[in-house]
Amino acid sequence: MNAGYGLSVRWSLEEAPEDVASSLRDYVVGTSMARFMFLDGLAFKTWRMVEGQWFEGTYVFDQQVYRDDFLKEFAETAAESAGSSIIGSAPILMEPFEVVAIAEGPEHFRRGPGPGTA
Numbered sequence: 452m453n454a455g456y457g458l459s460v461r462w463s464l465e466e467a468p469e470d471v472a473s474s475l476r477d478y479v480v481g482t483s484m485a486r487f488m489f490l491d492g493l494a495f496k497t498w499r500m501v502e503g504q505w506f507e508g509t510y511v512f513d514q515q516v517y518r519d520d521f522l523k524e525f526a527e528t529a530a531e532s533a534g535s536s537i538i539g540s541a542p543i544l545m546e547p548f549e550v551v552a553i554a555e556g557p558e559h560f561r562r563g564p565g566p567g568t569a
């Protein structure tokens with residue numbers, strides 16, 4: 452068993468609409484989470500954001516082929532994706548990476564919306 456195969460997809464928020472952070476939270480919690488819960492080969496996905504700077508999806512796939520297939524498919528439509536539509540621009544980074552290790556702490560993995568979501 453290995454830790455998995457990672458992918459980061461990042462958008463810049465520097466030129467995005469003023470209310471984009473709220474719109475992204477609503478979209479992720481209301482729509483996107485459910486979609487990714489059933490994506491073949493996905494171990495987990497996190498959505499990360501620094502308001503006014505960047506928004507990112509970080510994926511860990513069970514096998515390299517799942518990651519590579521997802522990246523190939525997403526790259527073809529990234530500029531028209533929901534995230535790009537909300538932000539107003541295409542991703543600035545789509546980067547596959549090695550997952551060296553994953554440690555689950557005593558508080559265990561969590562699933563659900565983050566503290567910025569009302």
